[in-house]
């Protein structure tokens with residue numbers, strides 16, 4: 067799934083309108099319909115008593131994430147789901163003509179189940195065909211089943227709602243195209259029998275272009291409208307709110323009536339469905355201005371916006387559904403969009419990763435590569451042990467762990483599968499003089515990983531420079547090795563093989579010479595620019611880890627959860643990435659797949675506990 071900036075989105079809009087000749091109003095109509103469908107899906111879930119957003123969809127992985135078309139996401143206690151495609155999997159109104167069959171429609175229905183015209187099924191008739199034409203007779207009185215042959219009719223189920231009469235939605239409309247999307251949605255809701263009132267943030271006369279057409283169409287349908295600041299508006303007096311105030315054309319913090327409406331909508335306690343992005347969100351960085359809508363659902367149009375993936379914006383968006391509006395998906399790639407959501411499909415198709423991790427029947431340990439790990443010191447020997455064990459669990463054939471010799475007696479037997487290579491360090495610390503020994507050990511290794519629990523030592527810059535320049539395989543640099551880099555000017559260091567850096571935001575701040583808050587302000591943008599400037603694969607860790615390549619591609623991972631914020635979890639990641647590199651994945655593949663698997667293992671591990679907070683790093687290894 068492609069992830070775009072506001073500017074890229076505008077270019078894609080233009081391309082569709084000008085080159086393909088699809089009128090802008092058609093895109094807006096599709097957007098309006100998509101928003102209305104998601105509002106109705108939400109009403110159904112609410113009607114079914116589902117406080118979360120999981121009815122009808124759910125996820126293949128136990129409820130933490132959904133990527134699939136039609137998936138309505140998951141009731142997941144806080145982890146995000148990004149449904150794609152149609153109708154949130156809600157199957158209201160889908161009918162089965164099989165006698166007595168009420169189920170069997172994928173996704174199920176939130177409003178009374180799938181209806182059947184067979185015996186004994188009474189509920190669920192809610193659509194255009196309810197107007198007559200004999201269909202009612204099939205179910206009348208619960209009489210004997212009549213099997214229709216050859217001809218069947220079904221209604222526009224995504225735009226029908228059995229309990230429409232109980233709903234009253236307010237549409238907060240800005241004067242740009244985002245407002246136009248909301249106005250188009252209002253018409254569809256009205257058609258579904260839902261009471262709708264338009265609340266204009268600005269004088270309706272100030273709308274232009276397609277938004278003005280939508281204004282006039284809504285007026286012609288007699289949809290009631292008020293103007294904020296001129297008419298009395300009570301945002302609490304409704305059953306839900308569509309936020310169509312500001313979209314990708316928004317600049318800076320919401321002003322005037324926009325700000326007041328956002329604050330009042332949040333305070334109303336009503337569920338908010340945002341058009342494209344929550345108003346007040348920076349669509350590119352994920353920064354939330356004051357105020358910013360807190361949405362229950364965000365109906366993101368055409369392509370996922372970067373700001374919806376980056377915190378705090380990701381926290382303000384609620385359940386994000388990306389809906390097609392008629393812009394061909396292939397246009398994004400063709401026009402140079404280079405950020406993707408890291409899904410199994412992206413791993414398979416864009417990164418060519420064999421996600422099944424198939425092994426050759428003839429394979430042996432030599433087939434799967436050998437990692438050399440330089441890690442661990444007296445107070446942090448466990449970091450090395452975690453990395454080494456994780457590399458093994460990631461499937462590599464052999465791991466050699468180089469460590470200061472004083473530690474040897476203490477780690478012998480901790481992981482009998484490991485090979486241990488003590489280097490000079492009788493005080494349990496690393497020393498600059500060990501570079502030659504590590505280089506010798508690295509000779510025939512498929513990957514070298516440096517850093518977990520390493521500590522700092524005199525001459526460490528020169529030590530790292532030698533390993534950087536002279537090791538003959540891909541390098542993974544983590545933890546204190548990153549801090550060594552941050553203190554060095556490594557731009558002149560030469561390198562023949564790829565390097566993967568795996569900083570958490572604090573380490574990234576030191577590398578980039580900015581504050582941690584500065585790192586978090588636009589993680590995707592920073593990762594892209596740092597990776598390109600320094601010729602490295604950058605893995606910027608934390609919620610929604612970003613993997614950026616020197617060629618300007620980036621992948622945003624959404625596996626994992628806050629329970630993984632626990633000492634050693636990053637060391638485990640270093641081990642996983644190293645283990646994959648050793649098996650022959652290239653650096654971008656290993657970094658992306660490693661991050662994905664690490665998060666997935668964290669999710670599996672958390673499910674074995676009462677609470678994700680109980681997770682410790684070793685659990686992630688065991689769940690691999």
Ligand SMILES: NC(=O)C1=CN([C@@H]2O[C@H](COP(=O)(O)OP(=O)(O)OC[C@H]3O[C@@H](n4cnc5c(N)ncnc54)[C@H](OP(=O)(O)O)[C@@H]3O)[C@@H](O)[C@H]2O)[C@@H](O)CC1
Nearest residue numbers: 093097242243244312313314315316317318319320321342
């Ligand atoms: N064909 C298309 O293009 C398609 C577009 N689509 C939809 O359009 C959206 C983008 O629409 P857009 O570009 O019209 O901008 P939009 O987000 O409505 O905001 C602009 C308005 O807001 C105002 N304003 C700005 N900042 C403000 C602030 N801080 N505080 C207060 N006001 C502020 C600004 O006023 P001005 O500053 O000009 O006075 C201007 O009037 C996109 O997200 C998607 O929903 C889809 O339908 C697909 C097809």
Ligand SMILES: Nc1ncnc2c1ncn2[C@@H]1O[C@H](COP(=O)(O)OP(=O)(O)O)[C@@H](O)[C@H]1O
Nearest residue numbers: 570607608609626627628631633634635636637
């Ligand atoms: N909220 C979160 N959501 C998903 N993953 C997280 C979250 N918090 C931390 N993680 C992951 O846990 C790991 C923590 O790494 P790090 O901070 O380097 O720990 P350590 O240095 O103790 O090994 C990273 O892979 C990070 O992405």
Ligand SMILES: [K+]
Nearest residue numbers: 312341343345
């Ligand atoms: K909006």
